[in-house]
Amino acid sequence: MEALDIPAVSEEGRLGRVRAAREAWSGLPFVAPYLTVFLVLLVYPLVSGMWLSLHKADLFGGSQFIGFENYARLFHDDVFRQAIWNTFYFVLLTVPALTLIGLGLALALNTASRWSALLRGLFFSSSVLSVTIVTLIWRMVLVPDGGLVGLPAIPFLSDAKLTLPAIAITTVWWCIGLPMMLFLAALQQVPKDLYEAAALDNSGWWRTLLRVTLPSIQRTALVVVVIETILQFQLFGQAQILTLGGPNNASLPIVLFIYQIGFQRWDIGYAAAASEILFCIILVAAMAQFFASRGRERSA
Amino acid sequence: MSGLALKGVSKRFGDTPVLDDISLEMGAEEFVVVLGPSGCGKSTLLRAVAGLETIDSGSIEIAGRRVDTLPPGQRGVAMVFQSYALYPHMTVRENMAFGLRNIGVAREEIARRVVDAARMLEMEPLLDRRPAQLSGGQRQRAAIARAIVKEPKLFMFDEPLSNLDAALRARTRQEIANLHRRIRTAMLFVTHDQTEAMTLADRIVVMNQRRIEQAGTPAEIYRDPATVFVATFVGSPAMNILPVRAAPSRGSQRATLDGAAFETTVPVTNVPADAPLQLGLRPEAVRLCPAGEGAIDGKIVFCEFLGDRSYVYLALSGGGRIVAQVDAGFAAAEGQTAGIAFDPAAAHLFDADGRSLRRAV
Numbered sequence: 001m002e003a004l005d006i007p008a009v010s011e012e013g014r015l016g017r018v019r020a021a022r023e024a025w026s027g028l029p030f031v032a033p034y035l036t037v038f039l040v041l042l043v044y045p046l047v048s049g050m051w052l053s054l055h056k057a058d059l060f061g062g063s064q065f066i067g068f069e070n071y072a073r074l075f076h077d078d079v080f081r082q083a084i085w086n087t088f089y090f091v092l093l094t095v096p097a098l099t100l101i102g103l104g105l106a107l108a109l110n111t112a113s114r115w116s117a118l119l120r121g122l123f124f125s126s127s128v129l130s131v132t133i134v135t136l137i138w139r140m141v142l143v144p145d146g147g148l149v150g151l152p153a154i155p156f157l158s159d160a161k162l163t164l165p166a167i168a169i170t171t172v173w174w175c176i177g178l179p180m181m182l183f184l185a186a187l188q189q190v191p192k193d194l195y196e197a198a199a200l201d202n203s204g205w206w207r208t209l210l211r212v213t214l215p216s217i218q219r220t221a222l223v224v225v226v227i228e229t230i231l232q233f234q235l236f237g238q239a240q241i242l243t244l245g246g247p248n249n250a251s252l253p254i255v256l257f258i259y260q261i262g263f264q265r266w267d268i269g270y271a272a273a274a275s276e277i278l279f280c281i282i283l284v285a286a287m288a289q290f291f292a293s294r295g296r297e298r299s300a
Numbered sequence: 301m302s303g304l305a306l307k308g309v310s311k312r313f314g315d316t317p318v319l320d321d322i323s324l325e326m327g328a329e330e331f332v333v334v335l336g337p338s339g340c341g342k343s344t345l346l347r348a349v350a351g352l353e354t355i356d357s358g359s360i361e362i363a364g365r366r367v368d369t370l371p372p373g374q375r376g377v378a379m380v381f382q383s384y385a386l387y388p389h390m391t392v393r394e395n396m397a398f399g400l401r402n403i404g405v406a407r408e409e410i411a412r413r414v415v416d417a418a419r420m421l422e423m424e425p426l427l428d429r430r431p432a433q434l435s436g437g438q439r440q441r442a443a444i445a446r447a448i449v450k451e452p453k454l455f456m457f458d459e460p461l462s463n464l465d466a467a468l469r470a471r472t473r474q475e476i477a478n479l480h481r482r483i484r485t486a487m488l489f490v491t492h493d494q495t496e497a498m499t500l501a502d503r504i505v506v507m508n509q510r511r512i513e514q515a516g517t518p519a520e521i522y523r524d525p526a527t528v529f530v531a532t533f534v535g536s537p538a539m540n541i542l543p544v545r546a547a548p549s550r551g552s553q554r555a556t557l558d559g560a561a562f563e564t565t566v567p568v569t570n571v572p573a574d575a576p577l578q579l580g581l582r583p584e585a586v587r588l589c590p591a592g593e594g595a596i597d598g599k600i601v602f603c604e605f606l607g608d609r610s611y612v613y614l615a616l617s618g619g620g621r622i623v624a625q626v627d628a629g630f631a632a633a634e635g636q637t638a639g640i641a642f643d644p645a646a647a648h649l650f651d652a653d654g655r656s657l658r659r660a661v
Contacts, residue, residue, distance in 0.1 A: 193385035196352050201399030202373030211398065215389035 053272035059262075063269070070273035080274060082249050083257040084281075086164060090235055090253060091285075093168035094175075095228045101172065102179025102224060107209070109180075110187045120184065127177030131237030138170040139242060157243055160250035167238045167251055174238075175231070179224045186220035187213070222293045226286045233282045254278045302364065303328040303454055303486025304349065309358035311348060318344045319355070320510040326503070328363065328453075329484045331477075335497040336507035337533065342490045345507070346456055349488065351375050363453040363486075373402070378447035379456040382463065384439045386431040392418075392442045393427040396449045410449075417448040420482070421475075437468045444479065457489040461496060473499055494534050498522070506530050528654035531580045537611060539648070540586065540622045544579045546571045553649055553657060555579060558618040562595045564647040566657050577657070580648030583611060586624035587641045588632070594639030598622060600632050614638065 053070055057063040074080050105123055109116045126134070144153035156166040190213060198208045214221075236255040239245055245252030245260070254274065262271030304326045311319040319341050326332045334342045347353040349360055351372035360368040367375040378399075386395050393414055400410045418424045421441045431439055440460060447455055457476070461469045477500055480487055491497055497504045498518045505515045506529075514526040525531035525539070532538040547554040553566040555577055571577065591597050598614030601621075605628065612624045612632065622640060632638060649657040 191383065191385065193381050193383050194387060196350075196372075197379075197381065197385040197387070198398075199352065199372040200350060200377065200379055202402040203398070204402075207402065211390075212387060215387075 049272050049275055052269055053276050055269040057269040058266045059268055070270050073270065074273055074277065079249055079252070080257060083252045083254045086251060087233060087235065087253045090164050090168060091229060091232045093165060094171050094232045095225060097168070097172050098175055098179050098228045099221065099224050102176055103183050105176065105180045106183030106187055110184055123180055124177035126174055129174065132241060134170060134174045135238050135241040138173070142166050158247055160247055163243050163247070163251035167242055170238050170242065171232065179228065182220055182224050183217065186217040190216045222289065226289055229285050229289065230282050233278065233285070302326060302361070303330060304488060305361040307359045309348060309355050309360065311344060311353065311355050317510055319348065322512060324505060324512065324515065326486055326488070328486055331480050331487045331489065331500060331502045332505060333489045333491060333497040333501035334505045334507055335491060335494060337492055340507040341510045342507050343458060346458055346488060346490045350377055350379050350456055376453040377456055378450045378452040379458065380443045380447050380460045382459045384443040386439060386442055388431050391428050391430055392423070395442060396446045399450050413449040417445040420448065421445050436464055437472065440464065440472055448483070453486065455485055455487040457487065459491050476500060494536065506533065524658060525648065526656050528578055528580070528650045531648060535582060537583050537623045540581045540583065542579045542620045542622065544577050546573055546575045546577050548573045555649065558596050558616060560596050563644040564649055565645045566649045569657050571651065571657070576652050578650040578654070580650060581622070581642050582646065583623045583625040585642050585646035586622060588612060588624050588626060589639040589641050591637045591639050594641035596640050597637050598640050600634050600636050600638055602634060603632065614640065
């Protein structure tokens with residue numbers, strides 16, 4: 001009897017597996033549209049870019065496999081090293097400023113008054129402008145002769161030490177809307193009861209901010225820092241329009257370097273290699289922040 | 301010295317009045333439960349005492365000190381919120397210590413009070429857990445412990461049992477009653493649940509439509525309701541209210557129901573004969589007897605068996621309905637006619653405005 005039972009059980013198991021596989025595939029039509037977009041617009045370009053970075057190639061089709069030679073060239077390229085330094089410096093100038101100012105504005109405007117609603121709209125409005133408009137406005141402010149800031153003439157766009165801070169100020173003005181909105185959304189999720197409990201616990205404004213508000217929105221703070229880090233590492237338009245990377249590459253960011261190499265010198269393989277390095281930098285920076293924050297949350 | 305004294309407290313939200321001339325005094329060790337339906341103003345009253353809402357007029361004194369202009373943290377009160385409002389990123393120990401640190405209590409004193417409160421509520425093993433790692437009942441106890449360590453002059457509870465399941469609610473109710481017996485501090489407890497009010501309170505304050513309807517011991521509230529609202533809000537099933545007419549009386553008030561006259565023990569008042577009144581009868585005061593032998597007859601429309609007792613719902617010929625509490629062994633079929641009798645001493649009479657005639661004497 002036992003010998004007869006065994007094939008019956010395994011047959012049932014086989015049918016079960018077939019049914020499970022059929023059920024798994026039946027979900028495919030639902031994910032297929034997104035999967036197609038994901039594969040065609042994200043995975044394929046990513047792999048294609050990595051492959052391209054291993055070639056000496058130009059925009060007109062000539063291509064020759066050269067292994068890691070483009071990467072070796074990049075590490076000895078002073079202009080690229082300058083671009084990396086500039087980009088890190090720019091990220092350091094903008095990300096903390098965007099996070100702190102965004103948080104400050106959100107805290108100040110997290111009320112139900114009409115003025116708050118109006119000011120929230122005003123502060124967010126700069127975010128909907130194109131980079132061209134933003135840089136044209138700030139060009140008027142920053143150019144010493146005929147600019148809005150007339151006295152004394154400070155050469156914001158031609159002094160090597162001032163160009164990146166000037167671009168950073170422009171960028172903070174342009175991008176402040178998103179962090180402010182993210183922080184506002186997070187603040188509105190903090191239960192009102194917690195503030196009332198803190199009031200009954202004799203907690204002042206500052207202590208409530210540090211011990212109740214900030215711990216409640218720390219996940220959003222991490223999201224803001226990661227998003228802004230990814231965005232600001234990709235600085236391009238502001239530097240391209242305000243300074244063209246000058247003077248003497250003092251404001252040349254990595255993306256502008258890639259653009260100049262790829263689309264002005266047509267060395268597309270070399271530009272692809274620089275893009276891959278930027279990709280790795282952003283990935284490492286974002287992951288480092290993510291893991292650092294998770295570790296802090298666990299130890300807290 | 302009183303625990304809490306409210307004098308003529310009123311409050312409006314814009315054009316909407318939410319508290320209307322509330323006056324109440326409670327003893328320094330008294331447990332007062334504010335009972336009322338949703339929207340009656342009971343939570344606003346509690347929040348006004350805590351300082352989480354301002355008041356438009358009147359005064360609030362806690363332990364003999366006027367506090368209505370002081371911020372919440374300086375009123376000497378502690379509150380257990382409906383949602384518990386524990387700080388989610390702090391451990392239970394830190395939650396308890398937070399308020400004490402803010403007022404500069406010494407570290408050793410904080411540690412002592414935290415351990416004492418945790419021991420009292422049997423939650424020492426939970427001190428280093430965060431709220432997310434606690435069950436609903438444990439969070440409830442953590443919130444109570446956070447209130448205890450502050451050693452307040454007045455404890456306040458804002459519907460603290462409403463998020464618990466039935467069994468846990470009954471147990472926590474007993475724990476709160478025990479806690480009050482041990483620490484003998486004024487407690488103000490807000491709820492819409494009459495069982496909580498009846499079991500916990502030294503005194504119940506029934507609120508309705510922004511005003512205090514009646515204040516008294518649980519027995520007074522149940523046995524001698526001042527208004528039809530109190531009579532029907534407290535007690536389950538609610539007190540039967542039947543429209544009757546005043547009959548000529550001497551000594552005690554008589555009335556007629558569907559043409560049949562009956563006696564009460566309510567002292568006679570100056571209500572004119574034939575004036576409309578309302579008769580109140582608790583279900584347990586109604587006796588069923590063979591048809592024709594009671595004050596009036598009713599047709600049984602529904603029987604509810606509850607194990608130890610049953611409720612019988614009867615339709616009266618005049619159109620009213622009445623509920624009678626009977627023994628679980630009561631045998632009667634739906635559709636059967638039964639006589640309805642009651643003890644005159646258990647009958648309540650209310651005037652047309654819903655005020656008790658007993659109290660009008």
